[in-house]
Amino acid sequence: MAKPLQIEVYNPNGKYRVVSTKPMPGTRWINLLIEQDCRLEICTQKKTILSVEDIISLIGNKCDGVIGQLTEDWGETLFSALSRAGGKAFSNMAVGYNNVDVNAANKYGVAVGNTPGVLTETTAELAASLSLSAARRIVEADEFMRAGLYDGWLPHLFVGNLLKGQTVGVIGAGRIGSAYARMMVEGFKMNLIYYDLYQATRLEKFVTAYGQFLKANGDQPVTWKRASSMEEVLREADVISLHPILDKTTYHLVNKESLAMMKKEAILVNCSRGPVVDEVALVEHLKENPMFRVGLDVFEDEPYMKPGLADMKNAIVVPHIASASKWTREGMATLAALNVLGKIKGYPVWSDPNRVEPFLDENSRPPAACPSIVNSKSLGLPVSKL
């Protein structure tokens, strides 16, 4: 028989059994659960990615809800196990939920939570950092210094791209894509071209107003354009950042053909999900186009990189850290815990998952609602009037 996984138990006599597959930052989420009569079991096993079998053993015979991670495969097997154990709630500690089979959750009547909003600016800031680092070749220059290769200023040393006046392209102008666009437009006076299935009205208004402000002050105004196809963005933009969800329509959105449409000196940033980019085609493109640069937070076969990527000087790679600020990660833990708690308690679903601030205020009790349940309509869950 497999050895049981290590767990830490809080409030052993609590009425509802909630499992968290990982320790998460902060203590507020723990306190919120135990104050509301939950027995909380946190898996502390030193194993980064838990298997489906590991999670089945954590669920056991009686489990009211699980807080899980984006690295876990939440499909038919886990939802049926959770349902057999009496569970009615699961929440990812992430906004993206491509690791979750929502149809399977619907079949077993399990609510699926996610954590939107709290990570919008944090993730956009990382995308902006990667854009800048790629444009100004910061990682290459840092390696050069540390290798003791710097022997004096030279006119050609690490010459990169100036962002001001160039065009930033955003594919997927939702919460994070729009926040990133605002940063690049306002911070670096870039013009914007974006592609999304929906019009980003607030973003357009922001760029228009900022352009008018610049003009009134005698500066060159910034402009925006909603592209009618992704290809238009690829052809026109100097820096392109990917922020769509991962689904069938965005899998390998950037591939050999689309890379060939981009400018030879363009910068591509991906802080969405790895499979949005065909990484094998990207490695080839980086090899053939040394002036093309890329900043990646996510990878097609995470945690692995496709062969050759790590050798490319024109690639900056970081380990899926876009939401990694203390405040954000603590907030994500809180939202995930409140999704599970709210469903267990029979609370309604918060009416606007884009406005989750009331749940994050440490000085007041959170609203009696689930902050964000992605299958609330399918399950016919009531919506909060608050």
Ligand SMILES: NC(=O)c1ccc[n+]([C@@H]2O[C@H](COP(=O)([O-])OP(=O)(O)OC[C@H]3O[C@@H](n4cnc5c(N)ncnc54)[C@H](O)[C@@H]3O)[C@@H](O)[C@H]2O)c1
């Ligand atoms: N790297 C990280 O750590 C990190 C952190 C947070 C989020 N993410 C990823 O970012 C994604 C976006 O998060 P968000 O909060 O901005 O979500 P969101 O739902 O607000 O935005 C996603 C946008 O993508 C658009 N979209 C969907 N299909 C598209 C298509 N085929 N072409 C173009 N646009 C399309 C949607 O219309 C929407 O506007 C998440 O789903 C997650 O996968 C990654």
Ligand SMILES: O=C(O)[C@H](O)CO
């Ligand atoms: O989807 C998400 O939330 C990220 O990938 C982790 O923050």
